[in-house]
Amino acid sequence: MNELCQRYQESFGDQEMPQELALHASTCESCKEFAYRQEIMQQALPSWKSATPSPDFALSVMARLAENQHRRKSLRDLLAELFSFRVAIPLPVGALACILFIISLLVNLFFWTDNPPGGMNTNQAGHVAVSPDMPTPPTLQAVNQNTYLPRIWNGAGAFLLIPMTDLHIPIVPLENEQSDVSNEKAEKI
Amino acid sequence: MIEDWVEQCRNGQTRSFALIVTALQDKIVEFLYRMTRNREAAEDLGQEVFLRAYRLLDRYDRKKAAFSTWLFTLARNLCLDELRKKRPLWVNLEDAAMAETSSDPDPHLQARDAELEQMIATAVATLDPIFREVFILRDYQHLSFEEVAEITGCPVGTVKSRLHRARLLLQDKLTPALNA
Numbered sequence: 001m002n003e004l005c006q007r008y009q010e011s012f013g014d015q016e017m018p019q020e021l022a023l024h025a026s027t028c029e030s031c032k033e034f035a036y037r038q039e040i041m042q043q044a045l046p047s048w049k050s051a052t053p054s055p056d057f058a059l060s061v062m063a064r065l066a067e068n069q070h071r072r073k074s075l076r077d078l079l080a081e082l083f084s085f086r087v088a089i090p091l092p093v094g095a096l097a098c099i100l101f102i103i104s105l106l107v108n109l110f111f112w113t114d115n116p117p118g119g120m121n122t123n124q125a126g127h128v129a130v131s132p133d134m135p136t137p138p139t140l141q142a143v144n145q146n147t148y149l150p151r152i153w154n155g156a157g158a159f160l161l162i163p164m165t166d167l168h169i170p171i172v173p174l175e176n177e178q179s180d181v182s183n184e185k186a187e188k189i
Numbered sequence: 190m191i192e193d194w195v196e197q198c199r200n201g202q203t204r205s206f207a208l209i210v211t212a213l214q215d216k217i218v219e220f221l222y223r224m225t226r227n228r229e230a231a232e233d234l235g236q237e238v239f240l241r242a243y244r245l246l247d248r249y250d251r252k253k254a255a256f257s258t259w260l261f262t263l264a265r266n267l268c269l270d271e272l273r274k275k276r277p278l279w280v281n282l283e284d285a286a287m288a289e290t291s292s293d294p295d296p297h298l299q300a301r302d303a304e305l306e307q308m309i310a311t312a313v314a315t316l317d318p319i320f321r322e323v324f325i326l327r328d329y330q331h332l333s334f335e336e337v338a339e340i341t342g343c344p345v346g347t348v349k350s351r352l353h354r355a356r357l358l359l360q361d362k363l364t365p366a367l368n369a
Contacts, residue, residue: 010349012356013327014334037360040367045328047302048309050215051222051231058210061239065203068240 009034013042191256198246210239213257216330217264223325224268226314234271238264254339261332261340265322272318312362320355327352 008021008031025031054060191212197205217238222231241263242249249259313321319341326337327348337352338345 006353009356010353012353034360037364038356041356041360041363042328044305044309044363044367047305048223048313049306050219050329051228053214053218053232053235057214057218057232057235058207061210061236062203062207064236064240065206065243 004028005031005034012038192251195246195249195251195256198243206239206243209256213260214239216257217260220261220325220330221264221268223313223329224272224318224321226310230271234264234267238267241267255336258332258336258339261326261330261336262342265340269318269322308363308366312359315362316355316358320351320358323348323351324355324359328356 004021004024005028008017008025008028011017011021012035025035191209194205194209194212198209214235218231218235221234221238222228225231225234238260242260245263249256253259254262313324316324322341323337326332326340327334332340334345334348338348341348343351
């Protein structure tokens with residue numbers, strides 16, 4: 001089968017078949033055979049009768065459509081009901097929480113000095129220097145795991161963590177290993 | 190006219206959608222029936238197609254294709270998804286139903302018609318869905334190559350070669366029996 005045969009057979013039944021293909025088909029035995037077999041098949045195809053939709057097809061569609069819309073509306077009502085607790089939260093409580101949060105951020109922003117090059121006040125082993133004589137508590141070891149965030153986020157994190165734990169994460173960093181603050185912390189722990 | 194109804198639907202007139210369903214239900218259900226060979230499945234899928242069409246009506250762009258072409262695309266995608274799930278029930282049910290469809294009064298002719306119908310339906314069903322859809326859209330729905338290409342998302346050349354392949358396969362299966 002050459003290229004013309006291929007093109008003719010692929011375009012068989014097309015109203016806009018090029019004339020060269022029609023001319024080719026009149027002389028090509030392979031294409032004549034294809035056309036003959038195709039004609040027989042085309043005559044037989046209508047024997048496979050179609051299925052017509054049931055008389056109430058459109059009604060069923062519209063009923064399901066209405067049901068879906070009703071369900072969607074119900075869902076919307078339910079969601080509105082679920083989120084109606086918003087109005088139950090007293091405005092002053094929300095406002096106070098926002099103010100406290102902003103204050104904590106500002107306090108940290110202006111009073112938290114930059115971290116020393118080695119990170120938090122650390123000894124040679126890389127641990128937080130609570131006291132040279134005491135082992136580093138597990139909680140502060142966790143702070144050592146490269147979790148040093150920008151100070152603004154430290155402030156936010158501290159604000160969120162303080163109510164959750166008895167251990168007060170130092171808001172004022174240790175200046176050096178012998179500082180009073182670190183000694184006080186060591187005594188507390 | 191259908192395009193006007195679509196616009197009316199978009200403007201919130203749900204009743205216009207009933208007109209669209211009535212106008213296009215025959216074509217869609219026929220296509221789905223020939224793809225699945227099961228009347229119940231075709232009707233269920235047809236309803237799903239129209240519901241989906243209503244839901245996605247905002248996505249329809251009349252500049253790209255006719256609404257019926259867009260609807261055929263939805264039907265085709267939905268049908269292929271279902272066919273991938275391979276439900277053997279579809280074919281069995283239809284085989285039983287097909288014998289009841291012949292209306293010829295002569296029992297001998299009735300039996301011959303039923304046999305021919307069964308033969309064609311079975312031959313078409315053996316085609317791979319990508320060949321079957323092209324064959325049905327072109328030779329049963331009489332859509333243009335361009336429309337079939339739009340529905341299947343293939344270039345016109347691919348549609349032509351798939352159709353050719355489908356026809357050759359069907360010829361091989363049907364011609365000996367038809368000649369006899």
